[in-house]
Amino acid sequence: MRQIFALLLLAALPAAVAQLPLRDGEAFTFKISWAILPGAGEIKVSAATDTSGLVPRLLVSTTTRTRGLARVLLPFDAQADSFFDQGTGRLVALTESSEQRNKQAAHSVTFDYPAAQALYTRTHPTEQARPLALPAGDPLDLVTCLVQTRLWNLQPGQKQDALVLFDSDFYELTIHATRYEEVRTSLGTFQTLVLEPRMEKTPPKGMFKKGSTVRVWISQDERRLPVKFEVEFKIGTGVATLARYDAPLGVPTTDAKNPLP
Numbered sequence: 001m002r003q004i005f006a007l008l009l010l011a012a013l014p015a016a017v018a019q020l021p022l023r024d025g026e027a028f029t030f031k032i033s034w035a036i037l038p039g040a041g042e043i044k045v046s047a048a049t050d051t052s053g054l055v056p057r058l059l060v061s062t063t064t065r066t067r068g069l070a071r072v073l074l075p076f077d078a079q080a081d082s083f084f085d086q087g088t089g090r091l092v093a094l095t096e097s098s099e100q101r102n103k104q105a106a107h108s109v110t111f112d113y114p115a116a117q118a119l120y121t122r123t124h125p126t127e128q129a130r131p132l133a134l135p136a137g138d139p140l141d142l143v144t145c146l147v148q149t150r151l152w153n154l155q156p157g158q159k160q161d162a163l164v165l166f167d168s169d170f171y172e173l174t175i176h177a178t179r180y181e182e183v184r185t186s187l188g189t190f191q192t193l194v195l196e197p198r199m200e201k202t203p204p205k206g207m208f209k210k211g212s213t214v215r216v217w218i219s220q221d222e223r224r225l226p227v228k229f230e231v232e233f234k235i236g237t238g239v240a241t242l243a244r245y246d247a248p249l250g251v252p253t254t255d256a257k258n259p260l261p
Helices: 002-012 068-073 142-151
Strands: 027-034 037-050 057-066 076-085 091-100 103-112 117-124 130-133 159-166 169-185 188-198 213-219 226-233 236-246
Touching: 037 068, 037 142, 037 236, 057 068, 057 142, 076 142, 142 159, 142 188, 142 213, 142 226, 169 213, 169 226, 169 236, 188 226
Parallel strands: none
Antiparallel strands: 027 037, 027 236, 037 057, 057 076, 076 091, 091 103, 103 117, 117 130, 159 169, 169 188, 188 213, 213 226, 226 236
């Protein structure tokens, strides 16, 4: 009887609310360098309230494109749109599209958390929708996940789990806080915490199986800015450095510069 009462009590408790990675109006613009190409591209992550449905949602959009000589060598454009329930903070739908030379790809994913299932639909080229088993956790795309780490309060030696969706594959990652490091950018000098995702709970796959290393540098001021991303491949290292920061709506716009004392 006590066990039944305890289960009923737990069921009546409100579900934990996930933290939204960005706030309405907030945006980060990163400049990409690749190997010997300093102006290889741009990544912009921005948030806005989406009112197209019955209930307002937070839309976090990530656009990526090559620029300059890199675009001549490898024209590439991509966009990911993540729709979040503002009440629970959870991702409810994700659309991703990309174009590389003449090759296009696009898909969408919707999430049913009570059923522990996601529905994956490839829209270009068109394929029949198929269900995906949804692991425990709050899934995000990789860039949004890296940005969300700014909300964590980790110190070197600590770690936290994260769930990332690459196309139709879920990656159960453990993100380690490795060290503090000073980072110099065009916006100033920042004292940062370096975070590194690793695959430890399951056998490595995808980019992690191929030996790639991912890192993000989070500033240690009150804004907790993701000032740099880095992805190491065998053929070179891609670095995205924060070049512009737009504050959320209602928050006074200030210069992102944060020189060390």
